[in-house]
Every structure is written in C-alpha cells, then in structure tokens.
Amino acid sequence: MLENAVVLVGNLTADPELRFTRQASLPVASFTVAVTERRAALAGRRAGRRRRSPAVLMRALTIRQPWAWAVICGGKDVENRAANFPAGYRGWVAVHAGLKDDLSGLSHPAVVAALRKVGVIDSRESACFSAAPRGAVVGAARVVGAHLITGELADGRQCSQSVPEVVGAYRARCSPWADPFSVWHVELADAVALPVPVPCRGQLGLWTLPPDVEAQVREQVKL
Numbered sequence: 001m002l003e004n005a006v007v008l009v010g011n012l013t014a015d016p017e018l019r020f021t022r023q024a025s026l027p028v029a030s031f032t033v034a035v036t037e038r039r040a041a042l043a044g045r046r047a048g049r050r051r052r053s054p055a056v057l058m059r060a061l062t063i064r065q066p067w068a069w070a071v072i073c074g075g076k077d078v079e080n081r082a083a084n085f086p087a088g089y090r091g092w093v094a095v096h097a098g099l100k101d102d103l104s105g106l107s108h109p110a111v112v113a114a115l116r117k118v119g120v121i122d123s124r125e126s127a128c129f130s131a132a133p134r135g136a137v138v139g140a141a142r143v144v145g146a147h148l149i150t151g152e153l154a155d156g157r158q159c160s161q162s163v164p165e166v167v168g169a170y171r172a173r174c175s176p177w178a179d180p181f182s183v184w185h186v187e188l189a190d191a192v193a194l195p196v197p198v199p200c201r202g203q204l205g206l207w208t209l210p211p212d213v214e215a216q217v218r219e220q221v222k223l
C-alpha cells in the first residue's frame, strides 16, 4: 500500500536510526539528508521559492595546537576524547585550531616524530608550532569511526587492551596517536589543509560552522 511516495536526493549524514513505537511496535526510521547548495536552490526555484542559504551545515571540531597541526599536517589519525562526541556522525569535519595551546603535546613522541619528518628538531621553535594558526579553521578531515579503547575499529581491526596491573603500560594500540587513557578514539582520515585559515570562534564537541565561515572553507577545498 503506497499512498505517497517521496524521493529525497542527497547524502545521508549518518546511519539511519531505527526504533519501534511503544504501543503498536511500528518501525520508525529517523535520518537526515544533506543536499548541495545547487540542489537546494534548484528545489527552491522549482517550488517557486526564493533561493535560500545552503542546506548543508558543515560540522567542526576545535583542537588545540600542536594537535590541530598534527591532524592536518602530521598524519594524526586518532582524536582522543573522554566522550564519543561524533556519536553516529561520519563525514567531513572542519578542523578548528583553538586559541589556547596544549604545550604538553610538543613532547608527545608522535608529535616529535611528525616534526622530525618535516625537518624540525626543536618543536617549540618550529614554524609548524609557533606560526601555526590559532582561533581559525585550518583544514578538514573525515570522521570515519569511533571506538572504545578496548573496542573494534571501523575497518575491523582491534584497538588494544590496556594492562591495568601496570600503570602507564599498554600493548600496541590502533595508532601511535591513540592515547591509552582516553576512553574514545575517534578515527580520522583524508585530512586536508586550508591554504588560507579562516578565523572563527571555537566551541566544544561537534559544532556547526557559521554560514560565512563555511562558505570561505568550501571555496578553498572541495569536500
């Protein structure tokens, strides 16, 4: 019995969530669809409406330096967090460098190794760190998964078990960037740098870029 057919053209922003109503146990699927500005404008014109702002609102993530640099330029493929901030979201996020630095990051072995790779010995003096933008969107990366430190990665590999009887000891993890003491490892891929960072205020968790900032980011990178 098909009374009304609706065709939605776009990309799912996350996996649909299926639930059942409490009384009749009817299946209900919830999902959101992202459409391009052109499609949104076209649909608006067809419907006789004036062109509206883009329907896609790009998500963003604020990361302190030198970690934002590490994600965009150093191959950092795991973001360590106490909470599963992307929840079901998978896709591009703008990487925003926070105003404040996390100086402890400069002595992290993976940061030191990444800096060495680009020929830097003294991390604090390096242009990668001192000239790295703050308070701006510096690039973008794809969120491809999120797993618990004891869990399974999006590609099926196992992360690792920490060794509880030895504080500070752990077996091999999913990535040299993975922190064994963070509860969640958020998997990142395909990082790209913005040729011109876009200044903007940061926020906690997964947030949405203001439309003018998003427009400047999208002008520079095709996502």
Ligand SMILES: [Zn+2]
Pocket: 147, 148, 149, 159, 160, 173, 174, 175, 178, 185
């Ligand atoms: Zn992991």
